[in-house]
Amino acid sequence: MDIQVETDVALIGAGPIGLEMAVALKKETFAYSHIEAGCLGATVDWYAPGTHFFSSPERIAIAGVPLCNVDQTKATREQYLTYLRSVALQHQLIVRTHERVVEAKRSDNGDFMLSTIKSTHGVGGPSEQSYLPDPEATKKSYKAKKVILSIGDMHIPRLLGVPGEGLAHVSHYLQDPHRYYGSKVLIVGGKNSAVEAAIRLYRAGAQVTLCYRQKELDKERIKYWLYPEIQFLMKKGVIEFRPESVVTKILERTVEMKSAQNGGKTVAHTFDSVLLLTGYEQDGSLFDQLGVKLHGAEKKPEFNEQTMETNVSGVYVAGTAVAGTQLRGVKEFIETSHVHVERILASLKGEQPPEGGSGAAGDFLEN
Numbered sequence: 001m002d003i004q005v006e007t008d009v010a011l012i013g014a015g016p017i018g019l020e021m022a023v024a025l026k027k028e029t030f031a032y033s034h035i036e037a038g039c040l041g042a043t044v045d046w047y048a049p050g051t052h053f054f055s056s057p058e059r060i061a062i063a064g065v066p067l068c069n070v071d072q073t074k075a076t077r078e079q080y081l082t083y084l085r086s087v088a089l090q091h092q093l094i095v096r097t098h099e100r101v102v103e104a105k106r107s108d109n110g111d112f113m114l115s116t117i118k119s120t121h122g123v124g125g126p127s128e129q130s131y132l133p134d135p136e137a138t139k140k141s142y143k144a145k146k147v148i149l150s151i152g153d154m155h156i157p158r159l160l161g162v163p164g165e166g167l168a169h170v171s172h173y174l175q176d177p178h179r180y181y182g183s184k185v186l187i188v189g190g191k192n193s194a195v196e197a198a199i200r201l202y203r204a205g206a207q208v209t210l211c212y213r214q215k216e217l218d219k220e221r222i223k224y225w226l227y228p229e230i231q232f233l234m235k236k237g238v239i240e241f242r243p244e245s246v247v248t249k250i251l252e253r254t255v256e257m258k259s260a261q262n263g264g265k266t267v268a269h270t271f272d273s274v275l276l277l278t279g280y281e282q283d284g285s286l287f288d289q290l291g292v293k294l295h296g297a298e299k300k301p302e303f304n305e306q307t308m309e310t311n312v313s314g315v316y317v318a319g320t321a322v323a324g325t326q327l328r329g330v331k332e333f334i335e336t337s338h339v340h341v342e343r344i345l346a347s348l349k350g351e352q353p354p355e356g357g358s359g360a361a362g363d364f365l366e367n
Contacts, residue, residue: 002141003113003141003142003143004140004141004142005033005140005141005142005143006142006143006144007031007032007033007142007143007144007145008030008031008032008144008145008146009025009030009031009032009033009144009145009146009147009148009348010032010033010035010112010114010142010144010146010147010148011025011032011033011034011035011148011150012035012036012101012114012147012148012149012150012151012286013035013036013149013150013151013152013319013321014034014036014039014040014041014042014095014097014150015040015041015042015043015044015150015152015319016041016060016062016084016319016334016337017062017150017318017319017320017334017337017338017340017341018034018036018150018318018319019040019062019063019084019087019088019093019095020062020063020338020341021148021150021318021340021341021344022034022091022093022095023062023063023087023091023093024063024341024342024345025345026091026093028345028348028349030348033096033142033144034093034094034095034096035095035096035099035101035114035116035142036095036096036097036098036099036122037098037099037100037101037119037121037122037123038097038098038119038120038121038122038123038125039097039098039122040081040084040085040088040095040097041080041081041084042121042122042123042124042125043122043124043125043152043154044077044080044081044084045077045081045122045125046122046124046125046126046173047077047174048077048173048174048175048176048177048197048200049077049078049176050076050077050078050176050177050200051076051077051196052073052074052075052076052077053074053075053076053077053080054074054192054223055074055333055334055335056074057069057072057074057075059334059335060075060080060334060335061083062087062334062338063087063091065083065086065087065090067079067080067083096116098118098119098120099116099117099118099119099140100116100117100118100119100123100133101114101115101116101286102115102116102117102133102139103115103139103289104147104286104289104290105289105290106290106291106312106314107143110145110314111143111144111145112143112144112145112146112147112290112314112315113141113142113143114141114142114143114144114147115139115140115141115142116139116140116141116142117133117134117137117138117139117140118137118138123151123152123155123283124152124154124155124156124280124283125173126171126172126173128155128156129157129172145314146314146315146316146348147290147314147315147316148316148317148318148344149286149287149301149315149316149317149318149321150317150318150319150321151282151283151286151319151321152282152319152320152321153280153281153282153320153321153323153324153325153326153332154280154282154320155280155281155282155283156280156281156282156283157172157173157276157278157279157280157281158172158278158279158280158281159172159276160188160247160276160278162247162248162249162250163249163250164249164250164251165250165276167250167251167252167274169252169272169273169274170250170273170274170276171273171274171275171276172275172276172277172278172280173275174193174197174200174275174277177200177201177203177204177206178204180201180204180205180206180273181204181205181206182205182206183206183207183272183273184206184207184209184270184271184272184273185201185206185207185208185209185271185272185273185274185275186209186211186247186255186269186271186273186274186275187201187208187209187210187211187275187277188211188212188247188274188275188276188277188278189210189211189212189275189276189277189278189279190210190212190213190214190217190218190221191218191221191222191277191279192221192222192223192226193277193279194210194212194275194277194278195210195217195222195226195227195230196226197275197277198210198230198233198239199226199229199230199233199239202233202238202239208238208239208240209239209240209241209242209269209271210230210234210239210240210241210242211242211245211247211257212241212242212243212244212245213244213245213246214243214244215243215244215260216243217230217231221329242257242259242261243260243261244259244260244261245257245258245259245260245261246258246259247276248266250274251268253270253271253272254268254269254270254271255268255269255271255274256268256269257269280325281325282299282321282323282324282325284299284301284324287299287301287310290310290312290315291311291312292310292311292312292315292317293310293311294324295324296324297325297327298323298324298325298326298327299324299325300322300323300324301317301321301322301324303316303317303322305343306343306353307343307344307346307347307353308322308340308343308344308347309344309347316344316347317340318337318340318341318344319332319334319337319340320332320333320334320337322337322340339354342354
C-alpha cells in the first residue's frame with residue numbers, strides 16, 4: 001500500500017465527541033489525522049429542520065466552549081450545527097471531511113493501515129440507504145500507531161422486514177414537516193422520534209395516524225414535555241392512535257396492518273406517506289475489520305472502561321459508539337461521553353485515568 005499520510009493517531013468521526021477528542025489531542029500536541037465520512041456532526045445533519053435536542057445546552061457543550069442560545073432554551077439542529085462549526089473554527093481544527101474509511105487493518109509491524117475514498121455523506125441518514133461504494137474509486141491511505149473510533153451508533157434503519165418497505169413514499173427519516181402538509185401520514189413507532197414527528201406533522205397540517213405495537217405509549221420512555229402533548233392530541237381525536245397494531249404490508253396507496261381494534265384481522269388503510277420511526281442500528285464494520293470483539297444482541301464493542309481501549313491494543317472507542325446498537329433504551333448520549341475523551345487522553349499519555357470524570361447522565365434523542 002502506498003502510504004500518503006503517516007500519523008500517530010487516526011481519529012475517525014467528527015460528531016460532538018469526535019470534535020472534543022480532536023481539541024484534546026491538539027492541546028496535547030499529538031500528531032493526529034481527523035477523518036469524517038460526511039460533514040461535521042453528520043448524524044445531527046440528517047435530523048429534520050427545527051428539531052430540538054432533548055438535552056440542555058450545558059450538557060451537550062464540548063471542549064469548554066459554552067453553547068449559548070438567544071432564548072436560553074434547548075438547541076435546535078441548526079443552532080447545534082452552527083455551534084460545532086464554531087468550535088472547529090475557534091480551535092482551528094483540521095477535519096478531513098467527506099472521506100469515508102472503507103478499510104482498516106493492522107499490519108505485521110503493529111501499525112494500523114486505513115484506506116479512505118471520497119464520500120458525499122456521513123455514515124447513516126437517508127443517503128446511506130442507497131449508498132454503494134465505487135470499486136474504482138481512488139483510495140487514500142493512512143498509517144497510524146493508534147486509532148480512535150468515534151463513529152456514533154445511528155447508521156442503519158431498524159427495518160420492519162415487510163413487503164413495500166422500500167417504496168418511494170416510505171421513509172425511516174422525518175423530513176421537513178412542511179412537506180407533509182395536506183397529506184395522510186402513517187407513523188410507525190411509539191418512542192420519542194415517532195411521538196415528536198406525530199406532533200410536528202399535525203401542527204404542519206398533516207392528517208396523522210400513530211401506529212404502535214404495544215397497548216399504550218410508555219410514559220417512562222417519552223420525554224416529559226412530549227407525553228402530555230401527544231395524550232391531549234390523541235384524546236382530542238386530531239391524531240389517531242392505533243395501539244396493538246402491526247404493519248404487515250405496504251402498497252402504493254394503502255398499508256395493511258393487523259390491529260386489536262379490528263379483532264386481529266388484517267385491514268388496509270389509505271395513506272400518502274409512511275414514516276417508519278422504529279430506531280437505528282450501528283454499522284460495526286470497522287470494529288470487525290480491526291478485530292474488535294462485539295458482544296450480545298447490541299454488538300457492543302469490548303473495551304476497558306478506565307481507558308476506553310478495546311481488546312485490540314491501540315484501538316479506542318469514544319462517544320455513543322461504545323454502546324453498539326442501543327436496543328433497550330438509550331443509555332449512552334453526548335453528555336455521558338465527555339469522560340471518554342479524558343480517559344483516552346490519559347491512556348495515550350501513559351497517565352492514570354481520571355476517576356468518574358465529567359460525564360453526566362441526562363437525556364438525548366431516543367428513537
